[in-house]
Amino acid sequence: MKRKLSLRKMMNSNDKIPTSPTDTEPTTSPHTISSSSTSVSFAEEEEVEEDEVELPFSGHKHMFYDNCRSSFESFPSLYEDNDEASSDQSNNSVGSSIPIIDEIEKVRQHQRVEPIFIEKIMNSMEVTLPFFFDKQMRLRRNQKLSKISSVCSEPLGSDFQVRGATYTNDHIKIESDVPMFALLGVDHLRNGNEQKKGNLMLNSCSRPLSYYERLKKKCHDVGIVAPFLLVINFVLPWGNFISYFYRSEGTNSGPYVEGHEEIHSERLWKDFLTGNKDYRNNRLKFIPRVIAGPWMVKKMVGSKPAIIGKKIPTTYYGSEGDNYLEVCLNVAGGGAAANSIANACIGAADSLTVDLGFLIEGKNYEELPEQLLNVLRVHHIPAKKSLTIDQWEDELGAKGDDFQ
DSSP, rough: OOOOOOOOHHHTOOOOOOOOGOOOOOOTTTTTOSSSSSSHHHGGGOOSOGSSSSSSOOOOTTTTTHHHHHHTTTTOOOSSTTOGGGGSSSTTTOOOTTTTOOOOOOOOSSSSSSEEEHHHHHHGGOSBHHHHHOHHHHHHHHHHHHOOEEEEOBBBBHHHEEEEEHHHHHEEEEEEOSSSSSSEEEEEEOOHHHHHHTTTOOOGGSTTHHHHHHHHHHHHHTTTTOOOOEEEEETTTTTTEEEEEEEETTTTEEEETTTOOOSSSHHHHHHHHHHHHHHTTEEEEEEEEEESSSSHHHHHHHOOOOEGGGTTTTEEEETTTTTTEEEEGGGSSHHHHHHHHHHHHHGGGGGGGEEEEEEEEEOOGGGGGGEEEEEEEEEOOOOGGOOOOHHHHHHHHTTTTOOO
């Protein structure tokens, strides 16, 4: 009988992930306010709970980016408290002309994945937006390309502000610790004929050719225990944007880390994974940040944290027993406002670099400080050239990945 080993047990003392200066998370200070170019004093810290902040989804149905400048003036306030600057986590000076080197300055130059996992698994796993490796980075720097496109990367957690241990008393935010889950890859897929008929891909992991099913089979074939997979699935008016994460430190390749039971964010994550839909929808926090792109899109997207389950239809699939959790954020079903902001973003996608961060909100002393659950950065998607779901599955099947 073939013996399966967890990823952690397969590592030895020499299996160290290469490090670089940009891979280092700075030491967290309880009095850190912001890493952006716009300084924020203690007095300017927001006085409202994030779950009272409206997502910046405002506008009119069918408004595309080309028309958004003329329509923007008719938007209602982007936030309930009308105090955008108080919790802005982005660099206000960033625009579409940002040097491309700045887009990759504060991202990890190596995946937070064990070398054995890269060698045996990742090298044969297909995604439409692969991770931006350091070798590729050096090559593209030397070529002085104007854009890094069709790739994803993982920003440093310390670049995000989260609630500190004393937030309930003083509203002080601090730099996040390292995100709990590491990025594996991203798929961006346009709707195929099946989806155009209204059958949206809400539970991608249930499809025979899903990343989850292919990862599970590949791990089985090489004798590695398949890791618990966290999937974030944005269901958009034109298709799906799906990102995949795993717990690189997970005990026995699972969703938890042994010995971290007393860490507040670890307990929150366990409560979230085992909780019901109402609990999850009241706790899952979303932080967007436009790193590069048109000014109008940046203003529309904003950068304030929001409890995403209260803003758009959100459903959950899988469980600890299923070895995955898929969070489906149905932007397409979120009404005219949500569709307007999505359409504006897709209209500028090839000039857009954006961070998408998620965490579980801590509400009291026993749940603080907060810690990012996962985060990704996507660089300049040529949306019109993206494959349809049908085309992608046909391509996977042609490569011998059809498990039906």
